Amino acid sequence: MASAGSAANAEAAAKFWSNFQHQKQQIKQMASRNQDISQRLRNLDTSLREALIYLPPYDQKQLTRDLDELRALLHKTSVDSSLMVSNGKSKAGFRFKSAVTRPAEPLMSPPAAAIPEANTRDCVADTKDTSYSFAGITGAWVIAELHGTSQTDCELRDITDSIIDLRPISHSLRALNCHRLQNTLVICGPFAGSATVRDTKHSTLILGVRQFRLENSNTVDVFVYCTSHPIIENSSAVRFAPLPTSLVSEMVLGELEKSGLGGLENCFDKVDDFNWLKRMASPNWSLLNTQVDCRTGKDAWLLVNQGSRPLDQALEQLLPNEKTNI
Template sequence: METQVQTATHTHDPWAATHQVILQPAIMDPKQRFYHHFLKSVTVLQDLIDGLPSIASVGGERQEAIDHILASIAKLQNEVADAADYTPSYDRKQYSETIKTLQDKLNETITRIAPKSKFQFRRAKTNHVDMGAPENDPRLNPGSHSRAKHDAAIITGIANSLPTNKEDTLSELPSKEAYKNYNEEMKRPSPSSIRKPSFSAAKNIGISNHSNLHIILPSSASRATSSGSLTDLEGCIIDMSIPTTEGSAFPGLAIKNVSKSLIVGGRVNGAVHITGVSDSIIVVVARQVRIHECSNVDIYLHCGSHPIIEDCSGMRFAPLPTPYRTETEELDENQWDQVDDFKWLKAGHSPNWTTLSENERLGDDLWRSVVPGQPGVSVEEALKKLNIPRK
């Protein structure tokens, strides 16, 4: 059976193609349904990117088109994360790589058509993953669907164009002349372990592949909070509270592959996805928190819904520390201790999580003195003061 597509036609809407409603066969399971939705979204986004050079740059029309594409990519990325309950991890890796390549294609197009003297653009955040080519997965070649065949070929072409440089990470960019590489800047040798990257030339915050660094985002990063991601970090302190308090909150935040670190994630209007974190402390304000494959993590949290854990152990929860609270947190309900363990189906409390008593929680003085950095104190010494890793 062919997948049917209905298009809601809007005469005055230049983005009518993105308002398509896909009618899937009733027997199609959620995984297949999302797969077809993803393919259709990728096709639409490719067409929009290809059409950018034909849009006039005067009157803000081209910038409006670029902003629309960025928002659509971010939405698709969030949909991939939200579909984690019914999509295999290998599929999610393929989806993430395809999104990453869409972002690369958008950046390359923008660089080609924009006056270099006036514009600088950065790649939106994405979770960097290692994967095989999509054509190797039979699930991405549903032979009975002619439209799906066409779309699968599109994804194959995208994946084949991925960079092979192992140093290519989620916010490292292909051209220093066109973009500023903040990850590379933070890696440069310095007498101090403290880094304060401005992210003033960025639209997104992506911090990856660091160890033994104390990274504090200043207020200048407040314009770069359209998305956020932290990946592959060890023995680090990351504080993103300032830009998300003084500026806009992240619409979504991804934290992945982090060990022996403190992460102050700031404020997130949507969901926080925490995956593969161990022996660490996380502080965050969010509407939704989903935690997968984590161990021995203390989470200081203000959450507007039940936090969700899956395949986790040794998780401990506490309310948001006083130094990070605002009037908003004082007024809104905090469900930090209403944790749902999706892998614990028996009666009684899950053994995989507990709450921290007041005596076990870090004191306000530590949050105020250690997290902002102290002269002559190394990252390792600061982490010990914060009891990272747990004794």
């Protein structure tokens, strides 16, 4: 006989599934009318991550695919709208708007040549709901600027050979979504939300979250404070470690407390691989040997605080490489 807890979970999962499908159909209809649906889609994404604690694994995969389908639809409509505008035709579309979040240099000083102006044109903040989007960046050292104080989301996509520092806005985040990062370092302070990373290669992530998920990625090092089991799917050569001690300052400890993560177990080493159901350890992920990894030294992460070296040298030292493959 099923327990009362499992019955309640099944009922909650069925209810969420029904509501999710209803929202999905409504979003599709809104997209067909070319309305702005980005905020509603982000809200749906957030609600799905909150429901992961009781959704069955199959439902998690299916609903995640549904979200990807909606994101693709949103992206296609945005591109179509942009093409019509570039052709001199006016057509309403949905896209992130408003003020530019420019690469700043108060903490680090890479050469000007390392931050071409063209690489920052898609770094924007949507002041309508104060969401953040950084896209189409190559060879830049970007520090996010805070716009507003309400809880919101941040998206990183199509970023290569760059450092993205989200610490100035981390306390205002509820979700971080990353797509198609390569040779990139992302550093983010703790926040009581979720982080999802997809289609990412040869990158390093530093963050503190409630939930972490990595999909369709390889050669990624994750320094994380995560209060639930990190999840990987269709990924390989992934390595996990706790936050570097040189970055865990009194300020970071205070931010952990304020975000509600302080005092909770860091489950960085309890990774669930959705593609590995055998009892033996998954070959797709491992733990970094913090005793010998050159990036866990006292001075390694001063690079992201003092900008003591150019961008390319910082990336060479902080991204996954043969010297850190233990």
